[in-house]
Amino acid sequence: MKNTDKRLIVALDFPTWGEAEKLVNQVPEVMFYKVGLELYLASRGEAVVKLREMGKEVFLDLKFHDIPNTVAQASRQAVAQGATIFDVHAAGGREMLSKAAQAVQEQAEFLQVRKPLLLAITVLTSMDEEDLKDIGLPDLRRTVRAWAKLAQESGLDGVVASPQEISLIRETCGPDFKILCPGVRPSWAEAGDQKRILTPRKAIELGADYIVVGRPITQAQDPRLAALRIIEELSTVS
Numbered sequence: 001m002k003n004t005d006k007r008l009i010v011a012l013d014f015p016t017w018g019e020a021e022k023l024v025n026q027v028p029e030v031m032f033y034k035v036g037l038e039l040y041l042a043s044r045g046e047a048v049v050k051l052r053e054m055g056k057e058v059f060l061d062l063k064f065h066d067i068p069n070t071v072a073q074a075s076r077q078a079v080a081q082g083a084t085i086f087d088v089h090a091a092g093g094r095e096m097l098s099k100a101a102q103a104v105q106e107q108a109e110f111l112q113v114r115k116p117l118l119l120a121i122t123v124l125t126s127m128d129e130e131d132l133k134d135i136g137l138p139d140l141r142r143t144v145r146a147w148a149k150l151a152q153e154s155g156l157d158g159v160v161a162s163p164q165e166i167s168l169i170r171e172t173c174g175p176d177f178k179i180l181c182p183g184v185r186p187s188w189a190e191a192g193d194q195k196r197i198l199t200p201r202k203a204i205e206l207g208a209d210y211i212v213v214g215r216p217i218t219q220a221q222d223p224r225l226a227a228l229r230i231i232e233e234l235s236t237v238s
């Protein structure tokens with residue numbers, strides 16, 4: 001059995017860098033971490049730098065959604081910070097997405113660094129059909145398909161999506177388009193506020209390139225054991 005798996009990204013949703021650092025040191029097998037709004041703000045951006053210094057890959061999940069120029073400029077900063085993956089909202093529209101993709105390309109060339117993967121958030125995994133109706137969008141799967149297609153046409157590398165929509169996205173965008181899935185729950189974990197979930201094994205079997213798991217690991221009594229159980233589950237899928 002492999003004891004590490006780069007397809008697993010652990011979400012470090014903590015209110016201090018100290019708590020995040022403790023978790024990272026507890027699970028040396030995990031090589032990829034997500035830094036989201038809470039930890040990014042709490043650490044004043046330092047979490048990304050510190051994780052890079054610890055030799056870890058970083059998914060910077062700040063979900064940019066603003067006018068095209070603002071998102072393009074923020075994207076340049078994300079490249080400079082050394083994120084391996086970062087994301088913007090597909091709902092920001094074609095011009096915002098393509099300006100972000102162009103900014104990433106230019107900045108990576110300018111700084112002579114590896115170009116991060118730029119992904120578009122489709123429909124948040126905490127939302128179901130009812131939630132989508134509330135914000136005036138009638139059909140969840142049609143929305144995911146349209147936003148994934150838009151992201152691909154705009155030059156993005158892939159999407160963030162529920163594992164329940166992997167097949168739909170693969171049908172629409174082909175085998176090389178990256179799919180990163182939160183909304184992943186082992187059979188032994190609680191769903192919490194996630195509404196469109198599948199297990200780690202199912203997500204990878206269906207074709208996810210990455211899965212993001214937070215609380216089932218970070219809030220477990222033994223986070224290392226929880227991470228190793230998931231890594232073992234993944235090792236059965238090539």
Ligand SMILES: O=c1ccn([C@@H]2O[C@H](COP(=O)(O)O)[C@@H](O)[C@H]2O)c(=O)[nH]1
Pocket residue numbers: 011013034036061121123124125126160161182183184192194212213214215216
């Ligand atoms: O649609 C989305 C987009 C991002 N997320 C993020 O993933 C993790 C999931 O954490 P869990 O504790 O495993 O629920 C979290 O940091 C979210 O901000 C998402 O859940 N859904």
